[in-house]
Structure formats: C-alpha cells, structure tokens
Amino acid sequence: MKAAVCPAYGPPEVVRIEEQPSPTVADGQARVKVSAAAVNFPDVLLIANEYQISVPPPFVPGSEFVGVIVETSEGTAGFAVGDRVTGTGMYGAFAEEVAVPTAGLTPIPDGVDDRRAAAFGVAYRTAYHTLRSMARVQQGDELVVLGAGGGVGLAAVQLGVQLGASVTAIASSTEKLDVAVGYGAKHVINHTCGDLRDALRDAVPGGADVVVDSVGGELSEPALRSLNRGGRFVTVGFASGVIPRIPLNLVLVKGLHVLGFQFQDVPPDEFARNEEELREHLVSGRVHPHVCAVYPLAEIVAALKHVAGGRAIGKVLIDLT
Numbered sequence: 001m002k003a004a005v006c007p008a009y010g011p012p013e014v015v016r017i018e019e020q021p022s023p024t025v026a027d028g029q030a031r032v033k034v035s036a037a038a039v040n041f042p043d044v045l046l047i048a049n050e051y052q053i054s055v056p057p058p059f060v061p062g063s064e065f066v067g068v069i070v071e072t073s074e075g076t077a078g079f080a081v082g083d084r085v086t087g088t089g090m091y092g093a094f095a096e097e098v099a100v101p102t103a104g105l106t107p108i109p110d111g112v113d114d115r116r117a118a119a120f121g122v123a124y125r126t127a128y129h130t131l132r133s134m135a136r137v138q139q140g141d142e143l144v145v146l147g148a149g150g151g152v153g154l155a156a157v158q159l160g161v162q163l164g165a166s167v168t169a170i171a172s173s174t175e176k177l178d179v180a181v182g183y184g185a186k187h188v189i190n191h192t193c194g195d196l197r198d199a200l201r202d203a204v205p206g207g208a209d210v211v212v213d214s215v216g217g218e219l220s221e222p223a224l225r226s227l228n229r230g231g232r233f234v235t236v237g238f239a240s241g242v243i244p245r246i247p248l249n250l251v252l253v254k255g256l257h258v259l260g261f262q263f264q265d266v267p268p269d270e271f272a273r274n275e276e277e278l279r280e281h282l283v284s285g286r287v288h289p290h291v292c293a294v295y296p297l298a299e300i301v302a303a304l305k306h307v308a309g310g311r312a313i314g315k316v317l318i319d320l321t
C-alpha cells in the first residue's frame, strides 16, 4: 500500500510517499481501507515535533480517516468486514490502510457520504463539546469566535448558530468571513483591518457572553475584554504559535470564567449526550461541513502546507479512492 511517511521532524516538505506492507492487526484492532482523511492542524505540529506529545520518526502522519473495514481480529465484536467507519488516532491515517483499535471507530450513519463524514470529525467534535460543556452556550448568548474561518472556528460558528447564539466571527480575510456569514454569523470582523477591541465594541455593544479561541496570540486579550460580567472564555489551541499572557485583573474585575478545552475533561454523561446531538446534526444535514480543498495522497505536502499556513477555510481532505 501507499503511505505518507514522516522520516524526520521538520516542515511539511519532509513528508514523502512510500510503498509499505499492509498493517497487521493485533487483538482488538480492525484494518480499514481508507477512502478519505482529514488534515488537522495538530498533524502539522506532530510532523514538526511541536505538539504536546512526540511520535518518534519514521511514522505515518494523519489523525482522522473514514473507510471500510477489511479485516477484524479477536475482541472486535460489534464490527464486521464491510462496515463503513470513521476513526481517529494520533497518526497513521495518511495511508491506503490503517490498523486501529475498534474502540476508536464509529459507524458512519446511512446517507452520510465519506467526505462529509471525514470533514465532520475532530473539528466539529471539538467545537461542540466546547460550546455545550465548557462554554455552556444558551439560546440568545452573544458568542465571539476567533479563527472563524478555520476548522474548529467555522465549526463553532455553525454549531453556535444551531444552539441559538448570536455569532460574531473574527478572521483575517473577507473570503473566510463571507463563508462564516453563509453559515449564519451575524457580525464579522477582519482583525487585520484595525483595532479588534474597538471593532468588538461596535459589533457587540452589549458585550459578549462567550469567546471561543483557537488562535491565541494578540487577539485573545481584546476578545476576553469584550466579555460581560460572568462571561466564559474557552481556549482551545494556539494556532498563531503564540501563547498569550492575560492580565488576571481582567478576570477578577468581571468575574470571568477562563476554561481550557480537552476531550477528557468533558463529564462522561455530557460527552455521550453531546455526541448524540452531533450525530443528529450530521444526519439531518442541519450542519454541513465546509470543505475548501481535496488533495490526492500524492499531494500530501501541498495539503499539509495549506493547513500549516492558516489559509484553509473549514476542512482540507485527502482523497484515497
């Protein structure tokens, strides 16, 4: 099979396509013939050895895939050859086949095509658990989304609208903001065009209830300042590469709640509820992921660079059919 391989840490250009044997399955694992994979920002970080954890090279990058099970093993009850599934892991997805524990697989609902399933994974799950269980978004909340053109940000715009929030989308280009408006954002701010604090005062004169921040850097503080008393600021990641330092007096004076999102911190009962609600959003078509580009596996470097540069709008996919 063909696989993208990271032979040594570095920029996306280090990744190359190699011929490899099909992966063997251990007990509890299934082998999946991959039809599509999503490119996520952490894939770029893992290849550069800038992620929270390190994977020793050589390794096959790619953390999210959809495909069909072609082999099962002992301890994979509930899954069978021919099942259409979606899965996540730290690495291994940018290949024609991947062997993974079935615990990390989810059946794809009927009527949902492979690309939609691939694009609806990590980004939408991150955004939805953040909005529901960290920010506790309510109908009528003023929600401010940084990085609103990116994978997590655009998902937060769409899902925030579904939860009844009034969404202010912040991004670096008109193109990104136009897409956010198409998904229901009420106000948009291009943060490259002036002072973000002033722009937020104009867009949300009554103040914001929630900020979702997947960018960090110099945008975080003005966004936090836009919050009303008791507002919730959820940090999801630092795509800008800069971890902001927030003066705590801002938190104290308004009694703000500053939270960090990690999947494992969502209480199990809420996790199950959120996943079921997400599934309904996907199956009903109420939420439709935006895919800005699809690359063949042979162009994996271009796909990674697309995401690494912050240019992606919504999701970038790899087609392995």
Ligand SMILES: NC(=O)c1ccc[n+]([C@@H]2O[C@H](COP(=O)([O-])OP(=O)(O)OC[C@H]3O[C@@H](n4cnc5c(N)ncnc54)[C@H](OP(=O)(O)O)[C@@H]3O)[C@@H](O)[C@H]2O)c1
Residues within 6 Å of the ligand: 040, 041, 042, 122, 123, 126, 146, 147, 148, 149, 150, 151, 152, 153, 170, 171, 172, 173, 176, 214, 215, 236, 237, 238, 239, 240, 241, 261, 262, 263, 307, 308, 309, 310, 311, 312, 314
């Ligand atoms: N906590 C979790 O469980 C979790 C889960 C998924 C993702 N994340 C993290 O969330 C962050 C966003 O992920 P994503 O998939 O939404 O990424 P993405 O699609 O690449 O979007 C990131 C956004 O960040 C902004 N940005 C600013 N400087 C950038 C730079 N130097 N390089 C790239 N982007 C830059 C861009 O918005 P502008 O238009 O404003 O420039 C871009 O649209 C990442 O740090 C990722 O690791 C965390």
